[in-house]
Amino acid sequence: MIQNPTPPPLTGASLDRAAHLRDDPDALARMAADPNARTVVFSHDQTLFRLTETGLALEWKPLGEVSGDEPPVFLGLAGDEPRFVTRIGDAEEPEGCKYIDLRSALFSGDFKGDEAAIVSGAKAISGWHANHQRCARCGGATKPAQGGWKRQCDTCKAQHFPRTDPVVIMLVVNKDRVAVAHNVHFPDTLYSLIAGFVEPGETIEEAVRRETLEELGLRCGRVDYLCSQPWPFPAGLMFGCIAEALDDEFTLEEAELSEAYWLDRDALAAVFRGENEKISPPRTGAIAASLLKDWLDGKVGYGT
Numbered sequence: 001m002i003q004n005p006t007p008p009p010l011t012g013a014s015l016d017r018a019a020h021l022r023d024d025p026d027a028l029a030r031m032a033a034d035p036n037a038r039t040v041v042f043s044h045d046q047t048l049f050r051l052t053e054t055g056l057a058l059e060w061k062p063l064g065e066v067s068g069d070e071p072p073v074f075l076g077l078a079g080d081e082p083r084f085v086t087r088i089g090d091a092e093e094p095e096g097c098k099y100i101d102l103r104s105a106l107f108s109g110d111f112k113g114d115e116a117a118i119v120s121g122a123k124a125i126s127g128w129h130a131n132h133q134r135c136a137r138c139g140g141a142t143k144p145a146q147g148g149w150k151r152q153c154d155t156c157k158a159q160h161f162p163r164t165d166p167v168v169i170m171l172v173v174n175k176d177r178v179a180v181a182h183n184v185h186f187p188d189t190l191y192s193l194i195a196g197f198v199e200p201g202e203t204i205e206e207a208v209r210r211e212t213l214e215e216l217g218l219r220c221g222r223v224d225y226l227c228s229q230p231w232p233f234p235a236g237l238m239f240g241c242i243a244e245a246l247d248d249e250f251t252l253e254e255a256e257l258s259e260a261y262w263l264d265r266d267a268l269a270a271v272f273r274g275e276n277e278k279i280s281p282p283r284t285g286a287i288a289a290s291l292l293k294d295w296l297d298g299k300v301g302y303g304t
């Protein structure tokens with residue numbers, strides 16, 4: 001087993017979450033009033049970016065200049081400067097700035113690194129608030145608490161916490177080949193790894209085995225976890241895995257996949273070089289691209 005995965009995009013955010021301050025109303029008020037407090041802004045699930053010569057940068061607005069639908073969520077500390085996320089309604093775009101869908105920004109390759117990791121968490125928590133205005137137990141109105149890391153129901157007193165949905169995504173390998181598949185919802189020639197939600201009562205490894213059998217018709221021998229990536233569309237946590245296929249003939253789940261191929265390293269390298277007319281690789285920013293490149297480079301694999 002070779003296991004030296006490259007940290008995927010959207011990981012390693014530099015912010016100190018300072019979770020101990022979420023339960024301290026005085027500290028939260030002090031930080032909200034701090035002239036160095038800054039906030040990332042979402043309007044209708046789109047992120048406010050500044051257009052720069054080298055690509056896209058998050059537009060960190062002074063917190064006092066932004067009035068949100070609800071109190072801002074405390075993201076953490078950059079050094080000793082507080083950082084927040086604020087969700088607003090209709091909004092004008094400041095000079096040189098634009099509201100852009102985060103997924104498009106990531107796929108463009110113009111936005112990555114630490115800010116991408118920070119805003120990925122900001123998007124997930126902001127979206128959770130937008131979609132959890134009502135109590136799942138009694139239907140009553142909920143309001144944010146703990147700096148935005150909890151919602152409280154006024155009616156039945158239930159507490160609701162931000163959810164994260166586990167998803168497995170796997171390098172399915174057979175000897176010196178890896179399986180790539182075209183999902184019926186993918187554009188044109190895009191091929192990627194298969195993936196699926198972990199179901200209640202399952203382990204990560206069991207979910208990998210079940211999804212590989214359901215989608216590709218392949219039984220798995222060995223299954224190993226490699227690395228993970230938050231994927232805030234809307235609240236995924238992708239568990240990157242590798243699985244050894246015991247079969248080599250695909251039986252595709254036709255509602256999900258229209259085609260699949262085994263690629264050896266030479267063929268996969270050609271795909272990444274753009275030399276295969278039928279197959280284009282997963283997009284920049286996605287863990288699938290990261291895992292496939294690591295397998296290609298020999299950083300992960302079963303050593304065959």
Ligand SMILES: [Zn+2]
Pocket residue numbers: 135136137138139140153154155156157158
């Ligand atoms: Zn309730």
